[in-house]
Amino acid sequence: MIAPLRNRLDDPAxxxxxxxxxxxxxxxxxxLLPPPPEKPAAPRVPAWQAWLVAAWMAVVTLAYGLAMIGWxxx
Amino acid sequence: xxxxxxxxVAVASIAVAAFGLGRPxxxxxxxxxxxxxATGVWSVALGLVCVATLLAVLxxxxxxYKPVIAVLTLVGGAWGLVELVRALERQRDSRPLExxxxxxxxxxxxxxxxxxxxxxxxxxxxxAWLPYVQLGVAxxxxxxxxxxxxxxxxxxxxxxxxLELPRTFLREHALVYLPDSDNCTFPLLIxxxxxxxxxxxxxxAAQLVHWAFGILLALATTVMARPILGKAWASSAGCxxxxxxxxxxxxTAPLNDVGLAAFTTLALAAWWRAAVDDDDSRWYxxxxxxxxxxxxxxxxALVFILSxxxxxxxxxxxxxxxxxxxxxxxxxxxxxxxxxSGLWYVRSAWHRGNPVYPFFHEQLGGQAPPDPGDGKLAxxxxxxxxxxxxxxxxxxxxxxxxxxxxxxxxxxxxxxxxAVCRRLRGWGLxxxxxxxxxxxxxxxxQNVRFLLPLVPLAxxxxxWFWMEWHRLPRLPGVLVAGVTALLLGAGLFAxxxxxxxxxxxxxxxESRESYLLRSEPTYRAALYANLVLGEGAxxxxxxxxxxxxxxxxxxxxxxxxxxxxxxxxxxxxTLSGRLREAGFTHLLLAEAENDAGVRYxxxxxxxxxxxxxxxxxxxxxxxxxxxxxxxRYRLMALR
Numbered sequence: 001m002i003a004p005l006r007n008r009l010d011d012p013a014x015x016x017x018x019x020x021x022x023x024x025x026x027x028x029x030x031x032l033l034p035p036p037p038e039k040p041a042a043p044r045v046p047a048w049q050a051w052l053v054a055a056w057m058a059v060v061t062l063a064y065g066l067a068m069i070g071w072x073x074x
Numbered sequence: 075x076x077x078x079x080x081x082x083v084a085v086a087s088i089a090v091a092a093f094g095l096g097r098p099x100x101x102x103x104x105x106x107x108x109x110x111x112a113t114g115v116w117s118v119a120l121g122l123v124c125v126a127t128l129l130a131v132l133x134x135x136x137x138x139y140k141p142v143i144a145v146l147t148l149v150g151g152a153w154g155l156v157e158l159v160r161a162l163e164r165q166r167d168s169r170p171l172e173x174x175x176x177x178x179x180x181x182x183x184x185x186x187x188x189x190x191x192x193x194x195x196x197x198x199x200x201x202a203w204l205p206y207v208q209l210g211v212a213x214x215x216x217x218x219x220x221x222x223x224x225x226x227x228x229x230x231x232x233x234x235x236x237l238e239l240p241r242t243f244l245r246e247h248a249l250v251y252l253p254d255s256d257n258c259t260f261p262l263l264i265x266x267x268x269x270x271x272x273x274x275x276x277x278x279a280a281q282l283v284h285w286a287f288g289i290l291l292a293l294a295t296t297v298m299a300r301p302i303l304g305k306a307w308a309s310s311a312g313c314x315x316x317x318x319x320x321x322x323x324x325x326t327a328p329l330n331d332v333g334l335a336a337f338t339t340l341a342l343a344a345w346w347r348a349a350v351d352d353d354d355s356r357w358y359x360x361x362x363x364x365x366x367x368x369x370x371x372x373x374x375a376l377v378f379i380l381s382x383x384x385x386x387x388x389x390x391x392x393x394x395x396x397x398x399x400x401x402x403x404x405x406x407x408x409x410x411x412x413x414x415s416g417l418w419y420v421r422s423a424w425h426r427g428n429p430v431y432p433f434f435h436e437q438l439g440g441q442a443p444p445d446p447g448d449g450k451l452a453x454x455x456x457x458x459x460x461x462x463x464x465x466x467x468x469x470x471x472x473x474x475x476x477x478x479x480x481x482x483x484x485x486x487x488x489x490x491x492x493a494v495c496r497r498l499r500g501w502g503l504x505x506x507x508x509x510x511x512x513x514x515x516x517x518x519x520q521n522v523r524f525l526l527p528l529v530p531l532a533x534x535x536x537x538w539f540w541m542e543w544h545r546l547p548r549l550p551g552v553l554v555a556g557v558t559a560l561l562l563g564a565g566l567f568a569x570x571x572x573x574x575x576x577x578x579x580x581x582x583x584e585s586r587e588s589y590l591l592r593s594e595p596t597y598r599a600a601l602y603a604n605l606v607l608g609e610g611a612x613x614x615x616x617x618x619x620x621x622x623x624x625x626x627x628x629x630x631x632x633x634x635x636x637x638x639x640x641x642x643x644x645x646x647x648t649l650s651g652r653l654r655e656a657g658f659t660h661l662l663l664a665e666a667e668n669d670a671g672v673r674y675x676x677x678x679x680x681x682x683x684x685x686x687x688x689x690x691x692x693x694x695x696x697x698x699x700x701x702x703x704x705x706r707y708r709l710m711a712l713r
Contacts, residue, residue: 042496042542042544042545043545044545044546044547045494045542045545045546045547046494047547047550049493049494050494050546050547050550050551050554051550052494053490053491053493053494053546053550053554054546054550054551054553054554054557056487056490056491057487057488057491057553057554057557057558058553058557060468060483060486060487061483061487061557061560061561063469064468064469064482064483064486064487064564067469067470068477068564072469073470074466074470074472074473
């Protein structure tokens with residue numbers, strides 16, 4: 001019985017058709033449907049990968065800085 | 075101050091007129107009206123393409139008169155003001171319900187159907203302060219570039235042809251063919267915008283037009299990135315454009331690379347909406363118009379089209395159900411682009427026998443081009459050098475066209491970090507387009523400013539890395555944030571630093587003439603020539619910077635290549651008579667007195683010194699450039 005309500009909520013195009021009816025539908029759906037499940041937290045980047053990225057950025061910045069002030073020439 | 079104000083008003087008139095002429099076209103196409111930003115960007119871009127093409131057609135018909143251009147500006151400007159007022163009234167009168175509907179429609183169009191944009195599933199939300207900070211920083215960089223752009227133009231390429239050609243076309247009231255100018259048969263759509271500014275004001279207004287193209291590029295990046303990153307982070311990508319040193323550098327000079335990048339970015343944005351988002355087929359038409367603008371701006375757009383075609387083929391292969399629609403849409407886009415830009419290629423083929431002169435001479439024939447020299451391929455064509463190219467061009471940009479045009483270290487530092495980020499839908503396609511373009515760049519011309527069309531695409535990757543930043547553990551995350559802040563600070567410094575030495579002339583505390591006397595090497599000779607030489611004077615010059623000279627001006631290097639006059643002289647003493655017969659009345663000799671920078675071919679100086687009886691020195695001076703180069707100029711009369 002509540003499947004059409006859920007489908008309607010998932011369909012963004014449906015929300016344009018009749019604004020007051022859509023609001024009413026959302027109130028009914030919120031009353032009948034269970035709350036949405038908690039979104040899982042985004043996985044962390046492994047520490048070694050993160051350090052690799054940070055070290056790369058530091059090396060590039062250092063090399064760039066040295067080249068710009070003229071301490072490193074091709 | 076009044077001069078700066080006049081130039082600014084002239085450019086504002088051009089922008090409003092472009093908006094006024096582009097807005098009805100956009101409305102007719104019934105796409106692009108997502109919000110005020112998108113409407114403004116698409117309208118101005120379409121208006122600029124249309125007006126610049128119209129000016130080129132007027133030039134071919136010999137109707138390039140200032141009153142005609144003034145009327146065009148007045149009509150477009152008046153209509154633009156009407157459109158602006160209507161847009162403001164509509165925004166004020168719109169009811170909340172309608173606004174909600176608009177927002178929902180926008181949310182829906184933001185979604186790429188084959189590639190869903192990132193939702194808020196664990197991504198870093200933008201804090202309330204971040205949009206203001208990034209807007210403030212980007213605004214500072216743009217303001218620094220604006221101050222520099224308000225000083226009279228002194229960039230070598232600008233004075234040599236980006237401004238010189240439109241000035242000549244305006245003087246002759248037509249797009250004349252100049253046999254001693256290699257650049258006169260290039261695609262010159264951006265230069266038509268400069269012609270518009272020259273007709274209304276002068277060189278500073280033309281320079282401000284390219285500054286405005288930089289702002290258009292930032293906004294175009296925002297529009298292009300929205301379906302991929304969402305609205306908030308797309309704005310971040312747009313703001314970052316103004317922190318790329320090469321972009322702010324170009325915004326201070328009337329060249330054409332930023333203009334090209336703005337058009338290619340918009341072409342990609344329109345193609346994305348049509349081909350990737352499957353939004354509305356009419357986006358192909360919009361894409362065709364702006365792609366025509368890109369093709370009319372520079373040959374380099376052909377390389378961008380090749381990259382886009384590769385991406386289109388990939389989509390075509392992956393989505394068999396949409397093949398017919400994509401084929402028809404792409405064909406329509408191509409036909410419109412060729413129609414808009416075709417006149418430049420036909421003109422080149424007509425005069426040079428090669429539609430893309432001076433490139434592909436071996437395959438297409440036509441006039442022999444000048445020797446490009448080894449400096450165009452600093453890394454050679456060895457494919458093994460390709461993977462190391464990003465490092466080389468970031469750390470040593472002076473090998474690839476100069477430090478001024480550099481992209482900064484943000485891309486090299488950040489983009490490899492995407493390897494630890496989650497997959498962003500759409501990024502693979504952008505990466506593919508970028509790699510094809512980069513490989514072509516490596517094989518054809520290794521100049522760092524030719525990479526500007528890739529900047530908006532790369533910034534999507536940078537913004538995605540920032541969105542994923544919170545997934546890094548605390549300590550490396552802090553280090554990454556610190557390094558990023560340093561790199562952004564360097565970008566801001568590059569933008570603001572350009573204002574140094576130019577604030578006084580921008581504010582009117584120093585006259586433009588006095589600024590030019592201390593900044594532009596040729597200005598003293600030009601002042602003398604303009605005051606003393608008569609109307610029939612014709613100068614043969616070793617120096618290419620000709621914009622400030624009123625008498626006719628021919629570049630000696632190209633004249634020598636075309637006529638080999640130096641080979642046909644019986645003796646050095648016949649130089650004067652030979653050049654007089656060819657119509658020249660004066661010589662401008664230029665020599666570099668040290669190894670610090672510029673170099674000149676010494677043929678004409680050597681011959682003139684040997685023909686003491688035939689030439690008479692009118693004025694002579696030395697000029698010390700900011701890079702330490704000392705130039706010696708001699709203006710000589712032919713007896």
